Amino acid sequence: MKIHPILQIALLAVACLMCACQNGYLKKAPDKSVLVPETYADFTALMDNMTVFNNSPALQEIGSDDYRTGDAGFTALTSELQKNSYIWAADIYEGQPCPDWNMPYQQVFYANIVLDGLAALKPAAAEQESWNTARGSALFHRAFAFYNLAQLFAAAYDPASAGTLPGIPLRLTADVNVKAGRGNLKQVYDQVIHDLTEADQLLPGQVAYKNRPSKTAAEALLARVLLSMGDYTRAATYATAALSRNHNLTDYNGLDTLAANPFPYIPAADNPEVIFYDKLISYGFSSSTRTTVAPDLFSLYAADDLRRPVFFAGSGPNTYFKGRYTGFRLQLFGGLAVDELFLIRAECLARQGKTGDALADLNTLLKSRWRTGTYQDFTVSSKDELLKKVLLERRKELVFRGIRWSDLRRLNKDPAFATTLSRTVAGKSYTLAPGDKRYLFPIPQQELLANDIEQNER
Incomplete structure (x- = not known):
């Protein structure tokens, strides 16, 4: 998809920031003066960048029980990251960066650029729908990224322990000088639900392209999140809401x-x-x-x-x-x-x-x-x-x-x-085994050194 020219510099700056993720995703701040999306078209173009958005972690798929590979296939793998994930090694990264950590936080950064930019605008009546859609989309993308991160780098949700178990860093602003510790797991899920609930109120029921979030998508993701939390009543409610708009099944x-x-x-x-x-x-x-x-x-x-x-x-x-x-x-x-x-x-x-x-x-x-x-x-x-x-x-x-x-x-x-x-x-x-500590992927070492956050036990 086309990207607005004014954003090309911004995207380059963000790409440079993510290259610096080898030293922690927050260690080096980009030059805020070049991050200048100003119009609703700019914000939409930023979120239409499918090299950043519309990508989710995959190491958990390698670690699950869908796949098998023999000795020859395992040996042929050139990536130690993939090999180590397959055998649930204690040290997965061996000093290398982790795309499954970096990519979602890149999405969070982009989403926060949009949210910070929209907060500075006062939309006219004719612009309100565009403002709503842009904000709802950014909230959806941020929530999806936080949820995906929590599936790898935080414990499975349990209401009895969620308030005491470590979560993931919740970046809620594009200002990289603002520190974000891990907080707790309850805060993570509360933020995801908060973002998606607001997105549900702001997004349109239908979208022209399915890489863009819709009201149906927000409700479907809420159903997934709430199911993972064991909140079966609300999960069913949101699944029903989404199905009321799209219940098409392919024969x-x-x-x-x-x-x-x-x-x-x-x-x-x-x-x-x-x-x-x-x-x-x-x-x-x-x-x-x-x-x-x-x-x-x-x-x-x-x-x-x-x-x-x-x-x-x-x-x-x-x-x-x-x-x-x-x-x-x-x-x-x-x-x-x-x-x-x-x-x-x-x-x-x-x-x-x-x-x-x-x-x-x-x-x-x-x-x-x-x-x-x-x-x-x-x-x-x-x-x-x-x-x-x-x-x-x-x-x-x-x-x-x-x-x-x-x-x-x-x-x-x-x-x-x-x-x-x-x-x-x-x-x-x-x-x-069930409940094994290796169901939590380790936080990348560069992140620990750069931001002084707690490591997961393995």
């Missing part, structure tokens, strides 16, 4: 199961099921031909479940994932989509004992995924059976989207759904 019977990319290429083409376009940071691990689908994951799909041929290609130990909602093999989808909303609401309703409504959501989704005429509505005899089924379908539907790590963290707190991860490399076995 997989209409897809070419033999295609290398079964889904349309976003953002150039439209996938009506996608609410907000976002991709995971590109790592060679996810696109390597030597990286395959975990066999226990592939075995979950029945023969008439079209997700099997739509999501996967190859066979046996050479099965790989192709069902990216980005429509491009080298980019994993990290955004928000309708299928996730149906599963969020189904889980919340199941946990609340609303069996009929939960079953309706689950069956609606699955009918669009199975070969025509083969799916029979799922029925249950107990609340526990229903919840187990919903979580199983969540596992099968939302694969390779960066979501599994967060699900493992929250579900590991329940012995009924706790999972121990394991893998073997060069004859050595590695395990990640």
Whole structure:
């Protein structure tokens, strides 16, 4: 997309700042005199920069149980960061910068530039909608970045301990001279919910391009956040609100199961099921031909479940994932989509004992995924059976989207759904038990030295 000329200098300055992230993302201040977006078009152009926005962390996907790689594939990896993430090493970075930390904070910095700039403007009546959209978009992007950071660098949310566990630095201004410590986890989630709730009031219901946030996207992200917090009542409320505007599900019977990319290429083409376009940071691990689908994951799909041929290609130990909602093999989808909303609401309703409504959501989704005429509505005899089924379908539907790590963290707190991860490399076995401290990625060393913040235990 085109970027306003006046912003090119600003973007260069920000890029220089992020290069300095090897010494901490706040160590070197940019020259504020060149950061001069002044109009609503400028602010929009700044947030349309998809090299910065519409990117989410991906190391958690490497560390989860979606992927497998053999000894040859592991050896072929040239990145120690990816190798160490795969085996849950104590030292992941080995002195190198971490894109999964730097990229979200770059997004926060850009969003804060917009928010600070808008605070200095007094919009006329004819400009109010533009002001609202710009502010709502910046709040959404900042909230998404904070939430993503919390999934890697802070503990899973528990209301009993959130007020005492360390959070992440909450940068709420573009002024890099303002220090931000880690605070606590409750403050992080309170800020994310605050930003998204305001964004929901400001954003339009529909947007021309799905790389831009909408009211539906704000509500979908709120549903995801609240589910991770165990707030099932509010998560269901926001999922319902988002579904009231977009409940489109793609009938997989209409897809070419033999295609290398079964889904349309976003953002150039439209996938009506996608609410907000976002991709995971590109790592060679996810696109390597030597990286395959975990066999226990592939075995979950029945023969008439079209997700099997739509999501996967190859066979046996050479099965790989192709069902990216980005429509491009080298980019994993990290955004928000309708299928996730149906599963969020189904889980919340199941946990609340609303069996009929939960079953309706689950069956609606699955009918669009199975070969025509083969799916029979799922029925249950107990609340526990229903919840187990919903979580199983969540596992099968939302694969390779960066979501599994967060699900493992929250579900590991329940012995009924706790999972121990394991893998073997060069004859050595590695395990990640429920509640292991290695579910928290370490804060990059450069950040610790530059800003004097607390490290995560590993």
